Amino acid sequence: MRKIKKIGRVILSFLLMFVVIALIGVIFMKQVLMSASALNQQLEDSSYYTQIEESLSAEFKTLSLETSVPEEIFVEAAMDQYGLQQLARTNNEQALNYLIDPGATYATTIDRRVFVEPVTTYVESYAAEHNQPFDESLQAQTDTIIEEATAILGSHTTLFNLDHVIAYPQFQAGRKMLQIVLSYFYLVPLTFFLIIGALIVLNWKLPHRSLIWIGSGLVSGSAFVIIPAIVALSLEVPQRITVSTDYINTALRTLVMHYTTFLLAAGALVFFLGIACLVGYNMISKAKRTTYRQNREYGTEMDQY
Structure with a gap:
């Protein structure tokens, strides 16, 4: 036994x-x-968002050279630090929620509206100054510029872009395994x-x-x-x-x-x-041994009497 x-x-x-x-x-x-x-807190305590702003400035400068829309138009529309952080936080939360929630759907949040008014206003003013009609062709070009600016902002505020892997069965199998582990x-x-x-x-x-x-x-x-x-x-x-x-x-x-x-x-x-x-x-063992020895010594002394 x-x-x-x-x-x-x-x-x-x-x-x-x-x-x-x-x-x-x-x-x-x-x-x-x-x-x-926890993830968002770590990013906020680092230089992550500062470097995002620097990278955005460089990307918007390139877009400005390609489209002739002043860089300031894009920068003033997108470079609100609080807005950038909120957008990035939301995208991080959506990505992680999709991984752990079986019923969740994945979609990145991209705020196109921030560019619509300033870019459209600039193009309309530019067209008016040069006696050009703001026709469907120019509207289409404006929409293309807005989409490009939105894509740049979206790529900089999405740390985990699952769009590239979401269709793979191996990824879905790993996601399911993760959900099982977290559930139990x-x-x-x-x-x-x-x-x-x-x-x-x-x-x-x-x-x-x-x-x-x-x-x-x-x-x-x-x-x-x-x-x-x-x-x-x-x-x-x-x-x-x-x-x-x-x-x-x-x-x-x-x-x-x-x-x-x-x-x-x-x-x-x-x-x-x-x-x-x-x-x-x-x-505890030492204390028990000491007590045992003391008891034995005490017992021996009593036997002598």
Whole structure:
């Protein structure tokens, strides 16, 4: 019976190690990776939006050279910092909501209206100054310019453009798997507490002994999270990410750094909980041994009388 209990403790402690990894993983997915509010907050705290404005200015300058519409017309219409942030936040929320909600549909929000009035007014004034009628042909050209400006604004406020992958069955399969994991995430913490409860039951005569098995599982499991995070930070992996577009590069570096730091912090928390369990076991065992020796010495002294 003792052998069976010992084997049971070993197996449960081993399983606890993997459940710890899974628990950190599902918390990370639900609270960080798939959280639009966390993502948007990280972007706001970086230079992401400043670089978007710089890139937009360059793109509008090129569009101005191609269309003869002054750059200021596009800039004044689109370069409202609050408006840019709200548009980007909305697109991020829609993308993440589509990934986690089976009934959601995906569509990026592009505010075409910001360009309609200023561009149309300028073209009408230009036509009037040069005695040109604002006919259907000129209206069509104006609409084309507005569409191009809108596309530029849309591309700069969409961090995750799912239009390119949404039709692929592999993407939809991954999306469905993600939704299943998030829907049944509660099974992981439930399993975590069931294993801990089972270890306590297996050590019911000496409950403090369960601490060494629980602590071993916590320390081992957290190590699988801490070590890769430390290696990534020490090698400066987030800072080494490089893409051609500056603002996307900044976004990726910021988010990867945030994700790595979160995993390190979560792993460290679990690691110290495991160490606390091991230290607690050692202290309780030491106290019990001391009490046992004192009782024996006291009993020997009483026998002498």
